Amino acid sequence: MLVSICAQVFGLIFLSLSLDKHFKSVFKTALPHKLSVWLKSTGWLLIGLSLFFVGLFAITPSIAVVYWLAILSGNIILLALVYCRL
C-alpha cells in the first residue's frame, strides 16, 4: 500500500516537473527537452507501477482500480497544495 502511494507521488512529481511552468518554479531554469521526455516517461511508468502494487494487496482487481483512482485524486490535490506554497 505504502509502496504504491510512494510510486504514485513520485510519478506525479516527475510528471508535473515535465511541465515548463512547474519546472521553472522549482529549479528557476528552463526545462531541457530531453529531461522533459525522461521525466514524462518515468512518471507514467511509476503511476502504472503503483496500479500493479495496489493490485497486490486489494481483494479483487476491480477494488484495486477504485483504490488507485482514489489515491491518485488525493495525491494530485496534495501536490497542488505543495506547489502553491513554493
Next chain:
Amino acid sequence: MKPDFRKSMIWLHTYSGLVIGWLLFSIFLTGTLSYFNPEITQWMKPELVHVSSTQNMVNRSLTELHKKGVDADTWRIYLPSERTQLWSIQWRKEGKRHNLSLGPEQGQVLSPRASAGGNFFRTFHYTLQLRGYGGRYIAGIAAMFMLVAVFSGIFTHRRFFRDFFTLRLKKLSKTLTEAHAIVGVVTIPFCIMICTSAIMIYVIMYMPFSAEHYAGGQRDLSRALSPGLVNLDKSASRHIPLLDFTVVGRQVQSQWPGQKQIRRITFEQPFSQDGRIIVERVKDLTLSRQSKRLIFSSHSGEPLAGYPNASKATQVRRVFFGLHEAHFADISLRWLLFLLGLLSSALIATGLIIWLNKRLEKVKQHHIGHFIVERLNIAAISGLPLTIVTFFVGNRVLNTALENRASIEVDVFLWTWLTCLFHSFLRPAKKAWVEQLLITSLGCYLLPIIDLYQDSQRLKNAIFDGNLTYLTFNLFVLFTGLIFMKTAFWLRAKNTLYKTVSLRVNKLC
C-alpha cells in the same frame, strides 16, 4: 456569427451548475456524510455497546426469536460488524415489524434512544425528505445536471494539462477559480461515477415508458431482470424452525471460509414446512451491492436451490449501486472517498461563488438575481453545515423519552435550515456569512462538551475500550469547528477582496 463550441460549453457549464447548484451541494454534502452512515448512527445512539460477532450469537438470537416471534412471517438476524456494532433481531407478523437490539451479556436487551441516525443523511440525499412527492426524480435530475456540468466543464478548461497542478493563493477570485479547476479535474472520475451510478440505481423508475413497453410495468421488469426465489405457500403444514444453527453454520463455513462472513440471516415463513433460511455474506468482498447468498431449509438445515442467475443488466446495475454505496471500502478507502465527496461539494460551492463574483466585478448595477444567488449561496454553503451540527446537537439535547423523537430530530434539521435561509436574507451578506460560519464552529465545539457533560463515562469507555468511532467523530467535529472558525475570521478580515451585492431595499420592493 459562427457558433463557438467552447463558448457554448462555458454557457452550458455556467447555467447547468447555477440552476441546480444549491440542491447539488446539499445532495453531495449529505451523501458524503452517508459514507460513514453506521459510524454516525453509532455516535447518535450511545446506548449501544461494543459487541463482536461470534458463532454463539446466532443461537442466542434464535432463542430470543423462538420466544418472541412465534408464528411470525419473517425472522431476521443482523450480526454486528466493526462498523455497525449493532446486533439486532427483527420479526414481522401480520405486516408489522418488531425490532430488538441485543447486548453481549446473556439475556441483555438494549434500548438505544430513538434517533434518525446517520441513515437520515442517506435518505435525505436521494429523497430530499420528499419520498412519494417526486424527491427521487428531483435527485435524478440533479445528477443529470451534474453530469452535464462535469462534461461541459472539461471543455471550458483552456489549459487542461498545463495548469494541472496550479493553485495560487494570492488573489481570492483567482484562487477560487484555480481551486475550482483543479478540484474539478481531480474529482472527474469520482463525480462521473457517483452521478452515473445514482441514475443507474433508479434507472427503471426514471424510464417508466420503456419498462411499460418491455415488461408491462416497473415491478415486472425488475422481476424479469432479477428473478427471486419461488413464493412460499403460507398454508403449508406447520414445522418448528431450527433452534441450533450449528448444522447450517458448518455448511456456510465450508463455502465461505474465514471469520465473520455472515452479515444477515433471514428466515422466511419459519414455521412452515417450506420455510427457508437465506444467509447473506458480508459486503466488503465485492464491488457489487449484492453479496453472495446461500439458502437452507428452516427446519432441517438442508441446503436448497439458490437464487436464479440475475441478468447481465442487473449485474451491471448492482456494480454501479455497489460503487455508489462503497460497502467494499475498508477504512482508508472510505476516508479517501469521503475526502473526494467533500472536494466535490467544495467544487460546487466554489462554482456558485465564482458565478456571483465574476458578475459583481463586471456589472455596476446590481440586479435582484444577484441578490437571490448571493443569499442562497449563504443559506446553502454555510447554512447546511450549521444545520448538520444542530442536528447532532439536537440528538444530544432532546429528551430521550420524547415520542416520535427521530422525526423531531429531522424537524430540528429542517427548521434550522429555514432559519438560516431567513437569516441570510435579513442580514448584510458578509455578516451573514461570518455569523453562520461562527455559529457552526461554536456548535462544533459545544458538541463534545455537551456529550461530556451528559455522561463523562462515554469518553472514558471509548478511551479504555479503544472505540475509535466515537473518538474519531469527536476529533473530526473539533477539527471542523477549527476550520470554520478560521474561515470566518479570514473572511471578516478580507475587506476588499470579497464583493457583496449592494441593492437598495426600495429596489427590492
